[in-house]
Amino acid sequence: MIKNNIKSKYLNKSFSNKLSKKYEKIFSEINNNVKNPRETLNILDGKFSFNFKIQDLKRFNKFKSIALIGMGGSILGAEAIYNFLEKKIKKKIYFFNDLNENKITNFKKKNKLSKVLFIIISKSGTTIETLSNVFLLKIIKKNSKNIILISEKKNNLLFNLSKQLNLSYFEHKDYISGRYSVLSEVGIIPSYLMGINIYKLRSKISDFLKRKNRILLKDSAIKLANILNSKKVNNLIFLNYSPELEKFLFWCQQLLAESLGKKNKGFLPMISSVPKDHHSLLQLYLDGPRDKLFYIFSIDKKSKEKISINKNFNIDSNLREKKMSSIKNAQKNALIKSFKKRNIPFREFRIKKNNEEILGKLFSYFITETIIIAKLLKINPYDQPAVEEVKIFTKKILN
Numbered sequence: 298m299i300k301n302n303i304k305s306k307y308l309n310k311s312f313s314n315k316l317s318k319k320y321e322k323i324f325s326e327i328n329n330n331v332k333n334p335r336e337t338l339n340i341l342d343g344k345f346s347f348n349f350k351i352q353d354l355k356r357f358n359k360f361k362s363i364a365l366i367g368m369g370g371s372i373l374g375a376e377a378i379y380n381f382l383e384k385k386i387k388k389k390i391y392f393f394n395d396l397n398e399n400k401i402t403n404f405k406k407k408n409k410l411s412k413v414l415f416i417i418i419s420k421s422g423t424t425i426e427t428l429s430n431v432f433l434l435k436i437i438k439k440n441s442k443n444i445i446l447i448s449e450k451k452n453n454l455l456f457n458l459s460k461q462l463n464l465s466y467f468e469h470k471d472y473i474s475g476r477y478s479v480l481s482e483v484g485i486i487p488s489y490l491m492g493i494n495i496y497k498l499r500s501k502i503s504d505f506l507k508r509k510n511r512i513l514l515k516d517s518a519i520k521l522a523n524i525l526n527s528k529k530v531n532n533l534i535f536l537n538y539s540p541e542l543e544k545f546l547f548w549c550q551q552l553l554a555e556s557l558g559k560k561n562k563g564f565l566p567m568i569s570s571v572p573k574d575h576h577s578l579l580q581l582y583l584d585g586p587r588d589k590l591f592y593i594f595s596i597d598k599k600s601k602e603k604i605s606i607n608k609n610f611n612i613d614s615n616l617r618e619k620k621m622s623s624i625k626n627a628q629k630n631a632l633i634k635s636f637k638k639r640n641i642p643f644r645e646f647r648i649k650k651n652n653e654e655i656l657g658k659l660f661s662y663f664i665t666e667t668i669i670i671a672k673l674l675k676i677n678p679y680d681q682p683a684v685e686e687v688k689i690f691t692k693k694i695l696n
Contacts (some may be wrong), residue, residue, distance in 0.1 A: 298649070299662075301517055303590075303642040307530065308523045316519045316673050323672045324515070327665065328506060337473050337679060338668065340480045341502050341661050348468040348482055357465075357490055360414035360443065364391040364404070365487055366434075367418040368426045370475025371447075373548040374484040374660070378493060380544035381656050386491045393430045401433050410436055416445045416487055420469050420478070422453025425691060439463060447482060474679055476552050479660050497653035502661035517644075518666055522673040525562055530590050530642070533564035534582065536571045538595040538629050541651050543568065546594065549663055556667050556678040564590065572628045583635055591636065591643040595629055596651055598622055 330336040339345055365372055372394045379390050391404065391413075415436055419427045431437060436444065439462045448455040450468045459466035473481050480499060489495050505514050524530050533553065535546045550566040557563045569578060582589065600620035606612055616624070636643050648655055671678035 298645075298647040299513060299517070300645045300647075301520060302637065302644065303520050303524070304640050306640065307527070307642050308520060309527060312526065313519055313523050316522055317515075319673055320515055320519060320669075323669055324511070326672070327669065331503070331506065335472055337477050338665075340473060340477065341506070341665070343499075343503060345481075345499075347485065348470070349486065351489070353467075354486065354489055356442075357414055357445065360388070360412070360490070362389040362391070362408065362413045363416065363487070363490055364393060364413050365416045365418070366393040366427055366430050368394060368424050369551055370478050371418040371420060371424070371427070371483060373476075373544070373551055374479025375487040377479070377545040377548045377660075378484060378488050378498070378656065379491060381541050381651055382491075382493055382653065383541070385493065388491060390491060396426050396429060398433070401430065405434065410434070411443060414443050414445070414490065416447070416490070417455065418447040418469070418483055419453075419455055420449055420471075420475050420483075422448035422451075422455035422457075425688075425695075428454060437462065437464075445486065447486065474681075476548075476555055477664055477679075479548065480657070494653050498657045500657065501654045502657045504658055505662050505665055514662075514666060514669070518669040518673060521666070522670045524590060524642070525557065525564065525670065526674060528562070530588055531565060532589040533566040534589055534591050535566065535568045536574075536591055536593045536632070537568060538571055538593070538625055539598070539648070539651075540570075541596060542594050542648075543570070545656070545659065548660075552663060552667055555681050555684065556671055557674075557676060559676050559682075560674075562674065562676065571632075572625060575628060575632070579632075583639060583641070587641070589641070591641065593629065593633065593643060593645045594648070595625070595646075596648045598651075 327338060330338040331341050333339055334346065365375055367375075372392060376392055376394070379386060379392075393400070415431075415434075417427065417431055437458060441462070441464055444464050446455045446459045446464055446466045447469050448466075449471045450456055451471070456466065458464060467482050467486060469478070469483060470481060473483075475483070478484065480502060485495050485498070488498060504510060535549065537543060537546055546568045550568065553564060553566045582591070600622040603618050603620050606614055606617050633643070633645065635641075648659075668678045
């Protein structure tokens with residue numbers, strides 16, 4: 298369930314009308330792109346063609362431990378899937394998504410590397426952090442049966458290693474950038490090997506393109522494009538009441554920052570763990586600068602245990618017989634009341650279940666909404682020129 302609570306004071310009415318006229322053309326273009334096998338949005342097509350077959354992966358099912366090595370979009374999606382569906386996963390999953398020498402050292406001490414399946418993902422095949430972790434682990438050997446490489450099929454280090462050393466390789470489609478790749482080979486191969494039902498994960502990903510859901514998508518995209526264009530609201534705070542959503546929100550953070558942070562526009566997306574941050578940041582959120590838009594995330598989940606207070610303590614407490622979920626809901630609803638009272642703009646995302654279908658819909662909704670917002674503002678949602686500049690400088694310094 299998604300609710301937008303963004304008052305007209307944050308919106309330019311004439312600009313909204315302008316965006317509304319552009320919207321239908323953009324939405325039609327989005328639908329066409331979904332059907333085009335050379336467009337990024339083709340990942341939302343039910344007939345999306347994968348560069349692997351399930352039988353190619355079955356030989357890796359024997360591994361009870363999996364280590365994923367990647368950066369940004371190459372790994373954030375798989376982390377989000379693991380975090381959201383962890384209770385269904387029976388294997389040990391490790392993520393190497395930074396340069397942390399201590400983590401590598403401890404991992405090598407605690408694991409027999411030949412018993413771990415390593416999935417190494419880099420679209421370019423040349424990502425410095427990914428290659429650094431691979432070489433520090435010293436896992437690359439000829440004919441290794443516990444390595445999967447995923448990269449573009451061109452002259453790059455990972456693809457060349459797969460050919461020279463006879464290592465299992467799957468192609469990363471060159472027209473899908475990392476932050477949009479979660480529903481392609483990049484997220485689906487790790488999901489399958491974790492034991493996730495990949496068919497359910499992709500079963501409802503086109504729902505928001507269907508007629509009955511278009512009103513919400515249009516309303517949201519136009520309002521957010523309007524706010525973004527005004528530059529009055531610069532910060533986007535994800536208020537997360539459910540730990541199972543933490544990694545999904547980190548995935549969202551990259552999606553929004555890299556897709557919309559251009560032409561002197563963009564939100565700074567930050568993840569705030571609540572109710573913990575009620576006791577550190579809430580004063581600023583409610584009474585500080587009015588430069589923030591809030592997204593409130595929660596999962597409808599009832600706690601099993603109730604708080605029990607010994608009657609002999611002679612304590613009168615409103616916590617008696619309350620479930621943890623009831624306390625969190627009370628805090629969330631109290632915050633929403635304060636937002637409404639102060640006319641602070643927010644959106645609420647209330648998730649009914651944490652299953653594969655819901656997670657797939659979350660991925661597809663944010664991908665679609667983000668691309669539409671970018672197109673409404675004439676921003677290219679697919680490139681990242683500033684990031685590429687830093688990569689070039691880094692390579693020159695290392696040389």
